[in-house]
Amino acid sequence: MMEFKISNVEFAKAVSEVSNVVSNKTTQPILAGIKLIAKADCLILIGSNSDIVIERKIPIDSEGLNGCKVYKTGSIVISAKYLNEIIKKLPNEIHLKVTENQSVIIQSEDIITKLNGFNSTEYPSLPYVNFSNNIRIASDALIDIIKQTVFASSQNESRPVLTGVNFSFEKNSLTCAATNSQRLSLKRHKLNSNINGSFIVPNTALIELVKLFGDCATEIDIFTADNHIVFKSNTKSLYSRLIEGNYPNISGLIPQQSSTTVTLDTKRLLKGIDRASIFASEWRNNNIKFQVSEKSKVKISSLSSEMGQIEEIQDIKNISGDEELNITLDGKFMIDALKAIKEDEVSICFNGSMSPILIMPVGNPSHLQLISPVRSN
């Protein structure tokens, strides 16, 4: 018979954050719900799918300053879709009350909604995690690491380990790596860690994590358990299932030398490849031709199609090694790679037209990417 009052704005934000992960396509209607728990000192909202659980806490200020007040403690599960749609359309303070038979009454001004809830004891409990051993990281650093790696993971379930990002903790560092076997992105970050080990986190969970923590700078504690990893701030927790299996050995893939290395302007190169992709998209592999022909010039072009072709010349800021080069690359992979780089200049190492290229931001050795060339005919 729980009952509480809360600001419509704060409740709408929390409901929306939690309902992000809840799927409507579930065989059990209760799993399409949000679990609401009213305690003496906080409201808790929980939403989940088969991979991810999000827990959101709204602390109750004893002074009632944030407009939240619990009259009766208790818990209920309510359809995420309807709760989300209703709450965001209510004009003012919300008064939520559970009556008999899991019936939920939500009132705001002269607007009264009745929703049929579910018995909260039938909602799955949170995964068991021992919250003692943690690693602490700033949310903006963690989000940068994820954004710079997760795009390179695979969308294809045929090799499940590749659909995740590998988090590898050593004494003083975290290394994140993702690959779909044609491209790879790797990012190192210094931190104090008392955890050792590798964990493959599903890319879907990391995309939700960026949404959940993207709008506020906070500290995030990372905890691990046998099958789960938890990312936790004061008010938000994201539990993710881990992907089982062994992540491929990355370090052996990174070339230690190059036959040609060029330095280019990152934004200009990105724009050039984006333009060349206009025609390349007619082809299966978004093929872009990349040629070093004259010293200090690079030509970017799409293979000519029925409709037309495009080519452009860009200045090379620096070149070492062989000054003749001709390679065909997947334009989409190149665009993703360059978008992940914040630095003004990028250095690209080549080992002929058949070997993967190595892309590194100039002045930042913590991040590197590999892209395999396309075998053109």
Add this chain to the structure above:
Amino acid sequence: MMEFKISNVEFAKAVSEVSNVVSNKTTQPILAGIKLIAKADCLILIGSNSDIVIERKIPIDSEGLNGCKVYKTGSIVISAKYLNEIIKKLPNEIHLKVTENQSVIIQSEDIITKLNGFNSTEYPSLPYVNFSNNIRIASDALIDIIKQTVFASSQNESRPVLTGVNFSFEKNSLTCAATNSQRLSLKRHKLNSNINGSFIVPNTALIELVKLFGDCATEIDIFTADNHIVFKSNTKSLYSRLIEGNYPNISGLIPQQSSTTVTLDTKRLLKGIDRASIFASEWRNNNIKFQVSEKSKVKISSLSSEMGQIEEIQDIKNISGDEELNITLDGKFMIDALKAIKEDEVSICFNGSMSPILIMPVGNPSHLQLISPVRSN
């Protein structure tokens, strides 16, 4: 062998405006193109589909102030999709040249694009219109009239005349009307007209007209021909096919009396119906119940569903006639109707639960709407 230079920004805007109406789903590739004509004093761009032609003129300033210069006059047709994508990605002044075999070379800085064009003589010519008899109207007034009527037209081709808006010109007025036979919107506008007659303009053309003239305040001249209507400013023209047939007689449908008339706050009513529609959308007709029960109060509710229900009470500002009323309405039609009203208060006239309701903004007799009730069980 035409050749010209133009500012990339201005050209991109014009190409985008014209390509809006060009469809890629055409059996003749030339019809998916934009016709470019370079004259001594202007550039002309033309794009079309089976209902609509848009003609866009870029005047050439003899001082070269707008960066446009024609070196050789001529004309060509270029794929709208590729031209649009390329031009918006070019960084600087554009140099366009047609060489042998309709080959088009577009250069900007060190970026060179080659496109295969089409012989412009094979592109359909503009519909014949006698540009003498015109009606002049301000673009913002015309756009308001269209926005307040076009939504009520039919999406269903089974009665083609209902897929258009009926423009009826009399000596001193234009009356626009649209109906899908369940709802109707009518707007009168005063103007000096030397045309008499009715023209049914396809709703698709009017939606394009709003896009084309929506961003600039200008004078629009309207011309009519046997099968076409033209909306024309200094630099833009939209030619639309007319729908053949007789438009239904509207004036007989408008009730001259009412059993109950209520005045409500427009925005608040809109929000209330939007909220009630959360559950109503589970039903075929978005059914919303509207009840006057106590004097000066109205209850808006959705029919209860498996998931829940919502109801709210709103104050009536004014009521006359019978104070008992119970009617079921299509929530989506009500939302569209109220969104078309700018005035703060709206007056609704009822004639029992089986007759259409009449919606009028308070203080503006030039606009009225009808909505038929849903037969609830």
